[in-house]
Amino acid sequence: MLSISDVTVTIAVLKPTPILGGFGKPLILGSSTAGKDFKNYADIAAVQVDYAANTEEYKAAFALFAQKNPPAEVAIVSRKTGTTPITLADMLPTLFLKAWHFLVTTTTTVDDLILIADAVEADKSRQFFARTSSKADAATIKVKNYDRTEVFYHTTVANYPESAWVGAVGSLPVGSVTWKGWTLVGITPLDIDATELAAIHALGANTYVTKAGTNVTSDGRAVSGEFIDFIHSQDYIVYSVQYAVQDLFNQAQAALSKIPYDNRGIAQIESAVRTVLQRAYLNGMIAADNDGVPLYNTTFPPRSEVDPANIAARTYPDGQFDFVIAGAVHTAAIRGTIKFA
Known part of the structure; x- marks a missing residue:
């Protein structure tokens, strides 16, 4: 989290030679003609006061709050796209001044996802969860080798599987869990074989499958292969x-x-x-x-x-x-x- 402080902490990650304030709080980044300011919400009923059930922001929030271990609070901001619009590049720096850790967004446009991921990677204090139904877009993102961006591949992304993932895991005590193997409320598993699953993982993406009769998240890694936890x-x-x-x-x-x-x-x-x-x-x-x-x-x-x-x-x-x-x-x-x- 960005803050005014007299203390500087740096960590050098020493990996073995081969023989990788709101730490559970998600932020939903949306867009609309008029836009809406950054605001915190404690439940889905509060969200519906500002965002109708047919809005993308509401759908993302619904997926977050529908899980068994939902966050205590979710933030939402809607970027203005109408008269005198605010560009994504202009808005992103202001968001890092707010309290949140996990970012999800309503857009699936690959150029937008890369712009957001670049900003998160440069800031070095947050994590970005993107969703896509395009293996080609996943491959484009994979080239960037992000440590702080997680891609959730699914043929159906309208119900925000990546938001469900953050909602299920993000608010648990930091370090107590891995992000692999979680059952998500409201998400249907892909009917794929081991070969296709391996191909999705090779794209730096995670997905949702059935293992031993249970529907679970397939892995828990960022685009680079680093573990989310x-x-x-x-x-x-x-x-x-x-x-x-x-x-x-x-x-x-x-x-x-x-x-x-x-x-x-x-x-x-x-x-x-x-x-x-x-x-x-x-x-x-x-x-x-x-x-x-x-x-x-x-x-x-x-x-x-x-x-x-x-x-x-x-x-x-x-x-x-x-x-x-x-x-x-x-x-x-x-x-x-x-x-x-």
Whole structure:
């Protein structure tokens, strides 16, 4: 989330060499002749006050709220297309100033989807769920190799399968679930074989199929092949560490105090970071070792090891943390043996 803060958090994603504030809140981006401002809605009845049941914004919201684990709140904005229209390129930067995490849109035009996806990728704090009934459009999007855009392929997109997916999973505790294998209310599975499913996945898309008699989302990946929950978890930890340390500074000021630039103050900052990492571990984002110990570390050098120029400038740039992502099991291979004695 974009915010004014004295804290900067960056994560370098170190992957093994081959032997990938509103964190559950969706935003629906629509369009209409007159347009409508950004507004939050707690249920589908509230949406219908502003958007009739035949509007695309309503249909997207209906799919979100119809799921078993619906979001507590949905935001909707309608871009003006009539007299003095607002272009998509002009509107997108203003949306990143609002509180939301998952973006869905009423448009399926591939040029619009790429424009939105480019903006989301550049912002590096949100995730975009697009839908398409065109394998050619999915292939066009695949070329961009987005980490933050998820494509839902289905022959029927009028009922917003990608919105249903966000509604089913997005509001659950970050890191506690993977996005593969979810049953969606109001969505019919595709009747396809394993070969066609593999072809859809090769396009960087997800879809909805029947496995072992249950209708489920086929995978849980972004266009690049990165897992959706990995990106969601990364965003959560960056924002949560930033928020926790900023809140530490704010609370000190409220108490007419300060964070002293000595080992006591540094320990307070480190403690705030470790609290976030422990919460992330309990949510399932961070793995544990064989003894059940969470696999995260923090390194916050004492004052004696800090550059005096940084002490004079009242900046502490040396804090670090790392963790091992827990991931999730998506497939399994099991061997069996038949014995006669």
